[in-house]
Amino acid sequence: MKKSEETKQKILETTIDIISEKGYAPTTTKEIAEKAGVSEGTIFKYYGSKKELLRQIVQKTLKDFKEYSVNEAIPEVFTSTEDGSSQEFLRELMKERAKFFQKKDKAMQVIIQETMIDETIREIFREKVWSEMTRVSDQIFDRAKQAGEFRDFDNRTLRRAVFGSFLFYIIFEGMLEVDDSKEENLAEEIEKTLNLILSGILKETLIQE
Amino acid sequence: MKKSEETKQKILETTIDIISEKGYAPTTTKEIAEKAGVSEGTIFKYYGSKKELLRQIVQKTLKDFKEYSVNEAIPEVFTSTEDGSSQEFLRELMKERAKFFQKKDKAMQVIIQETMIDETIREIFREKVWSEMTRVSDQIFDRAKQAGEFRDFDNRTLRRAVFGSFLFYIIFEGMLEVDDSKEENLAEEIEKTLNLILSGILKETLIQE
Amino acid sequence: MKKSEETKQKILETTIDIISEKGYAPTTTKEIAEKAGVSEGTIFKYYGSKKELLRQIVQKTLKDFKEYSVNEAIPEVFTSTEDGSSQEFLRELMKERAKFFQKKDKAMQVIIQETMIDETIREIFREKVWSEMTRVSDQIFDRAKQAGEFRDFDNRTLRRAVFGSFLFYIIFEGMLEVDDSKEENLAEEIEKTLNLILSGILKETLIQE
Amino acid sequence: MKKSEETKQKILETTIDIISEKGYAPTTTKEIAEKAGVSEGTIFKYYGSKKELLRQIVQKTLKDFKEYSVNEAIPEVFTSTEDGSSQEFLRELMKERAKFFQKKDKAMQVIIQETMIDETIREIFREKVWSEMTRVSDQIFDRAKQAGEFRDFDNRTLRRAVFGSFLFYIIFEGMLEVDDSKEENLAEEIEKTLNLILSGILKETLIQE
DNA sequence: GATGAATGAGCATTCATTCAT
């Protein structure tokens, strides 16, 4: 990597670090410059504006996410579950996604934060994540329902259950349970949660079909 | 209500409205003053500082939440599920809570936003919501497991599934699916989601006991 | 004294108290109102503006000073030194003035402070104090020199010596030597200082006449 | 001097100019910026806060004063009065100090003003000026009394006479006698005043020894 | 290419002042 690329990268990483802690608005370019070891001018040389710096962080992270999904996660899942059930497929998919989240931990925090606040970011999120998530999960759910593997819940309800527990884990447990055994196995947690969602909480099945 | 109380209340409501749209930091006291129809001075007369205004919004909302829980939600749930199962209890409880969220919609948005960013607010949230949520759900889950009604998932996994889908509904669906049939019945959505979580997605139960 | 006069007086005294500690500018009308036990509105009812309140403090104090000079100090001095020397007269006069300063301690601080800063106040000071001080001291000095009692210093130099040591005592010793024996006898201090000035520091007289 | 140092210096001088006329509190940073030909931001870049700007003015002036005393005034005085009397020494010392005051005229006004109002500044003044003045004058006075040159006044009374007339000259004559022959010789005024104080006003010495 | 000095619009906050009650 060229020197200038390194500098640019350093700025980006530093910004993600700081913003994920205190949010975008209260983070100053001065602070970023100091922690990144460059002058404020340099930030503007590379990114034009503070807002643009944020946009590039979001865009880059979501592009990475998409690339990861397409190039690594889904092929990997396909291979390992080739002739398997939808259930197996979903299980592997969630684990792959979780890996990404875990690696891009702070950047994802930034994205969720800003998605809640900024319409521009929200739009990017909608386009890059939400639509893809909806599309892929619709495919899985539809196939599974057709195959008689899943009960007949509508896709939105299914999505809510599958992704919601994941979201809860990311946002609240990570943020609020400070001193907890953070080193617990993510894959195992996903496993347990999906088990629950797939098999249900109750001993006696509630729904008569 | 006295005139001065009305003014104070008007400021609070206006602030919640604006902050829930754009977040705390980029909202200016000038903007609040204009939309609330008071002078900037008045805001500081009543709330001392912008930060304090936020703190009071959070505190008041969470106090209302607690009072609602204790005075309305839980008694109501107890009465209606007196000799019922834990499942029934949980179901009613979630519906009652959802009602509150729906009513305090914007204020809750503010709280979730700031919880992600501000350690002070995070602390309040931890004390007022998280600990209470943990305690109450532990009771329900433990009782249900002892009664042989629930499978033997650990409480954290159970919590993740139950509250996560709820969170997903609040944060993402509300925020991202703009043009959707918002008037859909909340109670019904809760019902469907809990059915899923309680009975599981799969037709054949996964777990052998 | 009528109730309203009492209120007015209370405001004035409170203001003098506070201003003498922190100066006019950083003292707020809110602070005055609170310490005086009235509403802010009342202050403006009586004094019209903060500036006017200051002006009235200065004017009143200097009017008191003048009245004291004319009605008490000078007659008292005349009586007690009727056929005495100028030296005796000066000595008594300084002691009488010192009594006033001691009594009006804080108000005089306010006046000296504001005289240094505000041209309006400076003008009042010039008219009420400086001109009178100059006039009276000129009379005493001239008479004493004519009588061969005083050496032939010009009046300004004489004034500087006589009033300067007094000023130094008021401003710096009072302000800077915090823990000192404040209860020391003012009259005695004046006495010692005037002795010095009248007789000189040196054992051998410097000036040959 | 570097450009940035010049800017910093310009701000300082402009501030001294304005504050010495109207005092610290009513002087606005906007006014300083305009008169100094810089932006308000620049002031805060260099001095952090308005209060800090004042503190630096006071500190710098008093540091200059101390350096002047030690490096110029006292050596100069020692050389010129090497085998002379204490009287001669005191005389020269006062003249040297007066030179400094005359040069730093406005800055000294600022210091005296703020010393009367602000405890922080008062503390700096106590440490830097008052203690040194007390120490040096004690030495001179003690030596002179031991040598039988001075009468037996206590040091505080001596100080009051010597510095008081000086103070009076600085504060009141400079401030109140606007149209006067300001170009009069400072050295000569000091001379006359010290003559008076050393030899006394009276023709006949008052004190019998 | 990178700096850092300088900017100025915009912010939260203060406070003397007004006025209906």
Added chain:
DNA sequence: TATGAATGAATGCTCATTCAT
């Protein structure tokens, strides 16, 4: 008469942004 709610101009200060070097 006295209050205290409300004001809004003005303040100290911040910070993204520019640009000469």
